[in-house]
Amino acid sequence: MAATLALAGCRQDMHNQPKFIPQRGTTFFASGRSVRPQVENTVARNQMDADSYFYTGLQGGKEGDGLPIPLTEATMERGQERFNIYCTPCHSRVGNGVGMIVQRGYRPAGNFHTDRLRNAPLGHFFTVMTNGYGAMPDYSAQLTPADRWAVAAYIRALQLSQDAKPSDVAAGGHVQELHAIAKDAGMPTGFADPWALPSTAVYGTPNGEDNGIPGQPMGTPPPGTGAHYGQAATQNSGQRNSGGAPSAPVSNGTPYGQPY
Numbered sequence: 001m002a003a004t005l006a007l008a009g010c011r012q013d014m015h016n017q018p019k020f021i022p023q024r025g026t027t028f029f030a031s032g033r034s035v036r037p038q039v040e041n042t043v044a045r046n047q048m049d050a051d052s053y054f055y056t057g058l059q060g061g062k063e064g065d066g067l068p069i070p071l072t073e074a075t076m077e078r079g080q081e082r083f084n085i086y087c088t089p090c091h092s093r094v095g096n097g098v099g100m101i102v103q104r105g106y107r108p109a110g111n112f113h114t115d116r117l118r119n120a121p122l123g124h125f126f127t128v129m130t131n132g133y134g135a136m137p138d139y140s141a142q143l144t145p146a147d148r149w150a151v152a153a154y155i156r157a158l159q160l161s162q163d164a165k166p167s168d169v170a171a172g173g174h175v176q177e178l179h180a181i182a183k184d185a186g187m188p189t190g191f192a193d194p195w196a197l198p199s200t201a202v203y204g205t206p207n208g209e210d211n212g213i214p215g216q217p218m219g220t221p222p223p224g225t226g227a228h229y230g231q232a233a234t235q236n237s238g239q240r241n242s243g244g245a246p247s248a249p250v251s252n253g254t255p256y257g258q259p260y
């Protein structure tokens with residue numbers, strides 16, 4: 001008897017712990033649930049397929065093509081919004097690689113309107129955002145994988161926007177040349193011309209690919225350097241090498257006619 005009492009007495013202290021018994025209610029939380037809901041985006045161990053195309057942009061070790069998320073209007077809007085926040089400072093709103101930071105001397109960012117990038121698989125854009133590319137930092141911390149795919153999808157829309165033919169417009173649609181629109185809108189001469197860059201801009205891509213940026217001396221590193229990085233700024237003509245007469249400085253005193 002004495003032994004039983006003594007044992008029960010010992011047990012009480014451990015018995016009255018402030019703990020939640022599984023599936024039992026509580027007055028502590030307003031919902032009355034002691035089992036808490038999962039934190040958003042929680043992934044149970046072994047349940048994330050980190051090697052999948054969705055997370056890597058790679059198929060069989062190579063950049064894959066195709067969008068691993070549904071292509072909806074919401075996807076495009078999300079992509080546009082994220083692109084305008086994170087990419088336009090360098091790539092500009094139209095994706096020509098001459099954003100505000102570049103106009104002030106940062107290395108020209110990729111121009112999405114070259115044949116090489118028009119033909120690049122969608123996974124290329126995803127891996128560039130995921131891993132960075134040359135002078136471009138990666139955006140994996142700022143953009144979730146789904147957001148990176150949405151931005152990649154939006155880049156495809158940008159590519160079409162700068163390369164559309166009159167035949168792409170639905171019958172009856174109104175087509176007008178950009179210079180004519182600029183003139184009608186009372187913009188200064190040269191507004192619709194290719195964008196000029198300051199002579200301080202430094203050209204080069206990691207592998208010396210043509211990034212289609214105005215004045216970039218492609219594949220011609222200065223003699224003796226053998227390097228593509230940090231090519232002399234003096235090689236910059238300040239003008240796009242792809243057609244069009246050099247644009248005259250605009251009359252309002254600012255060197256760049258475009259907002260960005």
Ligand code: HEC
Pocket residue numbers: 083086087088089090091101106107108109110111124125128129133134135136137139151203204205206209211
């Ligand atoms: C801080 C400036 C900066 C920002 C912001 C930036 N980039 Fe870039 N990006 C660059 C530069 C610079 C290059 C060219 C790399 C080089 O020359 O070293 C580049 C190149 C690229 C290329 C071309 C790769 C190739 O194959 O030539 C793609 C695609 C690209 N960026 C996508 C993006 C996307 C999408 C975003 C937004 C999530 C973004 N970039 C944000 C600077 C930037």
